[in-house]
Amino acid sequence: MTAQKKEEPVPGAMQHPWHRFVALGDSFTEGVGDPIPQGQGGLRGWADRVAEELSQGQPEFSYANLAIRGLRLQQILDQQLGPALAAAPDLVTL
Numbered sequence: 001m002t003a004q005k006k007e008e009p010v011p012g013a014m015q016h017p018w019h020r021f022v023a024l025g026d027s028f029t030e031g032v033g034d035p036i037p038q039g040q041g042g043l044r045g046w047a048d049r050v051a052e053e054l055s056q057g058q059p060e061f062s063y064a065n066l067a068i069r070g071l072r073l074q075q076i077l078d079q080q081l082g083p084a085l086a087a088a089p090d091l092v093t094l
Contacts, residue, residue, distance in 0.1 A: 015057065015058075016054065016058070017090070018054060018058075018061070018090050018091040019058065019060050019061055019062070019090055020061075020062050020063075020087060020088060020089040020090050020091070021050070021051055021054060021061070021062070021063045021064075021089060021090075021091045021092075021093075022063075022064050022065075022066060022084045022087050022089040022091070022092050022093075023047035023050075023051075023063075023064070023065045023066065023067055023092075023093045024066055024067060024076055024080045024081070024084055024092065024093065024094045025047075025066075025067040025071075025076060025080075025093070025094055026067060026068065026069055026070065026071045026072075026076065027067070027069035027070065028045070028046075028067075029045060029046070029047050029065065029067035029093070029094075030043065030045060030065065030067035030068065030069050031043035031044055031045020031046070031047070031048060031065075031067075032045070032069050034046070045065075045067075047063075047065050047067070047093060048063075048065060050093075051063035051065075054091075064083075064084075064087055064089075066080040066083055066084060067080075068080075076094070
């Protein structure tokens with residue numbers, strides 16, 4: 001899992017119950033087609049953006065994007081479900 005930067009809780013900020021977020025999927029979840037404007041060909045898809053928001057004020061938040069472009073549903077389940085469960089997430093997206 002890739003840990004997001006640690007931040008102190010923000011007073012008055014809306015809190016959520018999630019601490020471990022795992023994103024499963026294909027190129028859409030991976031971020032293909034979502035370049036980072038200031039990056040050198042890097043990608044920052046919707047799952048990365050959601051994780052960034054969820055990490056705000058959540059010092060123990062962690063995130064893993066297991067998505068791989070080109071996979072179909074059965075391949076996603078076969079290849080990503082085990083590692084996702086091993087991470088013991090409390091939030092999963094597909």
